[in-house]
Amino acid sequence: MFKHILVPLDGSRLAESVLPAALLLARRFQARITLVHVIEERPPATIHGERHLANAAEAEAYLNETARRLRREGIQAETHVHSKEEDNVARGIAEHLEELGPDLIVISAHGSGGLRDTLIGSIAQQVLQRSTRPILLVRPTATGEPPPFACRRLLLPLDGEAAHEAAVPLAAAVAGACGSDVHLVLVVPTLGTLSGEEAAAGMLMPSATRALLDLAEQGGEGYLCRIAEELRAAGLSVSLEVCRGDPASEVVQAAERAGADLIVMATHGRVAAGAFWAGSVAPKVFGRLNRPLLLVRVIP
Numbered sequence: 001m002f003k004h005i006l007v008p009l010d011g012s013r014l015a016e017s018v019l020p021a022a023l024l025l026a027r028r029f030q031a032r033i034t035l036v037h038v039i040e041e042r043p044p045a046t047i048h049g050e051r052h053l054a055n056a057a058e059a060e061a062y063l064n065e066t067a068r069r070l071r072r073e074g075i076q077a078e079t080h081v082h083s084k085e086e087d088n089v090a091r092g093i094a095e096h097l098e099e100l101g102p103d104l105i106v107i108s109a110h111g112s113g114g115l116r117d118t119l120i121g122s123i124a125q126q127v128l129q130r131s132t133r134p135i136l137l138v139r140p141t142a143t144g145e146p147p148p149f150a151c152r153r154l155l156l157p158l159d160g161e162a163a164h165e166a167a168v169p170l171a172a173a174v175a176g177a178c179g180s181d182v183h184l185v186l187v188v189p190t191l192g193t194l195s196g197e198e199a200a201a202g203m204l205m206p207s208a209t210r211a212l213l214d215l216a217e218q219g220g221e222g223y224l225c226r227i228a229e230e231l232r233a234a235g236l237s238v239s240l241e242v243c244r245g246d247p248a249s250e251v252v253q254a255a256e257r258a259g260a261d262l263i264v265m266a267t268h269g270r271v272a273a274g275a276f277w278a279g280s281v282a283p284k285v286f287g288r289l290n291r292p293l294l295l296v297r298v299i300p
Contacts, residue, residue, distance in 0.1 A: 001029065001103065001169075001170070001173040001174075001177075002025060002026075002029040002031045002103045002104045002173075003029065003030075003031050003032070003103055004031060004032055004033075004034065004100075004101060004102045004103050004104075005022050005025060005026055005031050005032070005033045005034070005102060005103070005104045005105075005106055006033075006034050006036060006097075006100055006102035006104070006105045006106070007019070007033055007034070007035050007036065007105075007106050007107075008036050008037070008038070008093050008105070008107055009035055009036070009037055009062075009063065009066065010037060010052065010053060011037075011053040011058075011059075011062050012052075013140075014108055015107075015108045016066070016108075017108050017138055017139075017140035017141070017147060018106045018107060018108050018136070018138045019066075019070075020147070020148060020149045021106055021136060021138050021149035021292060022106045023070065023073060023075060024149050024151065024178075025104070025106070025136075025174075025177075026070075026075050026076075027074070027075070028151075028177040028178050029177055031104075032075070032076035032077065032078065033067075033070060033075055033076070033077045033078070034077075034078045034079070034080055034100060034102065035063045035066055035067055035070075035077065035078070035079050035080070036063075036079075036081075036082070036093065036096075036100065037053060037059040037062070037063055037080075037081050037082070038082040038086050038089045038092040038093055038096075039053075039055065039056060039059065039081070039082060039083055039084065039085050039086065040085065040086060040087075040089050041085040041086060041087045056081050056083040059081045060079065060081050063079035063080075063081065064079055066079075067079050080100060082096060093105075093127070094127045094131070097127065097131050097133060102133060103133065103134075104133065104134050104135075104136060105127055105133060105135045105136070106135075106136045106138065107135065107136070107137060107138070108137075108138055108139075108140060109137050109138065109139045109140075109286065131297070132296070132297050134170055134294055134295060135294070135295045135296075136292055136293070136294045136295075137286060137292060137293045137294075137295070138292045139286070139290055139291075139292070147290075149261075149292065150261045151174065151175075151178035151179075151180045151261055151262055152178075152179075152180055152181065152259075152261050153180055153181045153182075153183060153258060153259055153260050153261055153262075154171050154174060154175055154180050154181070154182050154183065154261070154262050154263070154264055155183050155251070155254060155255045155260035155263045155264070156168065156171045156182055156183065156184050156185070156263075156264050156265075157184075157185050157186070157187070157247075157251050157254075157263070157265055158184060158185070158186050158223070158224065158227065159187070160186065160219070160220060160223050163266075163298050164266040164298055165227070165266070166266045166296050166297070166298055167265055167266040167296050168227060168230075168231075170264055170294065171264040171294075172231055172234055172236060174262070174264065174294070175231075175236050176234065176235070176236065180261075180262075181236075181237040181238070181239070182231055182236055182237070182238045182239075183238075183239045183240070183241075183254070183260060184224045184227060184228060184238065184239070184240040184241070185240070185241055185242075185243060185250070185251060185258075186220040186221075186223065186224055186240075186241075186242050186243070187242075187243045187244070187245065187246075187247040187251060188220055188242060188243070188244050189244070189245070189246070189247070220242045221242050224240040224241075224242065225240065227240075228240050239258070241254060248284035248285050248288070249288075251285050252285055252288045252289055255289055255291060256289075260291060261291065261292075262291060262292050262293075262294060263285065263286075263289070263291060263292070263293050263294065264294045264296075265285070265293065265294070265295055265296075266295075266296055266297070266298045267295050267296070267297065
């Protein structure tokens with residue numbers, strides 16, 4: 001599935017925190033890595049106490065040295081410097097995806113320079129708006145050192161909607177390549193955790209709404225069993241659970257119970273049909289867990 005991995009870098013250790021994850025996936029999928037830097041218009045002199053890449057020559061020297069380190073690890077590594085100055089680096093990276101043609105984008109959740117914004121709200125959001133390419137978000141350690149990246153167990157949240165099963169083949173591919181177990185989770189709201197129109201209906205008809213939610217829980221288990229059988233037929237080890245409550249909170253707790261190393265999620269679904277898939281929920285999950293998040297866009 002992944003033959004070409006794109007890694008945006010800005011010269012900082014925080015942005016480089018994604019390299020162990022990119023390296024492992026490149027090995028498992030026999031993929032090549034392209035390191036990319038977009039020159040920022042009026043860049044700061046320093047960021048997070050480190051010198052910021054200010055021009056194309058500095059960026060090329062930095063990326064070439066980083067690529068040499070990857071090549072010493074046996075990885076095919078290339079570099080690309082977008083020398084035209086951009087006032088919005090996130091947009092600049094997103095707009096060059098067709099030119100660069102990656103299968104996966106791996107980015108730090110707390111980069112610097114042009115990446116200094118919260119990336120779910122900048123690069124990740126803009127890439128997902130323009131492309132169906134998956135994005136892997138990695139959070140640096142408190143010291144800024146690269147976190148170790150393991151893929152022993154994946155958490156795959158689902159909601160019963162066929163459109164959101166876009167994450168299933170992605171999780172299956174990663175699990176198959178990395179030898180990972182897969183833990184499926186489906187969250188059914190309680191009456192108190194409904195939102196929007198569903199919450200209003202619940203207030204008007206609480207007994208009927210509770211009954212519908214109970215039925216949804218029963219149906220959810222059958223649904224996950226079907227997905228689990230498909231994954232097991234592909235040779236994967238799969239477990240599952242159905243939870244009740246607030247989706248983001250329950251997914252976080254399920255990840256902790258399962259000892260998940262990576263969460264694979266479909267995102268940008270229909271808000272009214274399931275708030276779990278709204279763009280605001282992925283940051284909630286990621287913000288509460290010190291684990292990488294692999295996002296894939298739902299196609300309407």
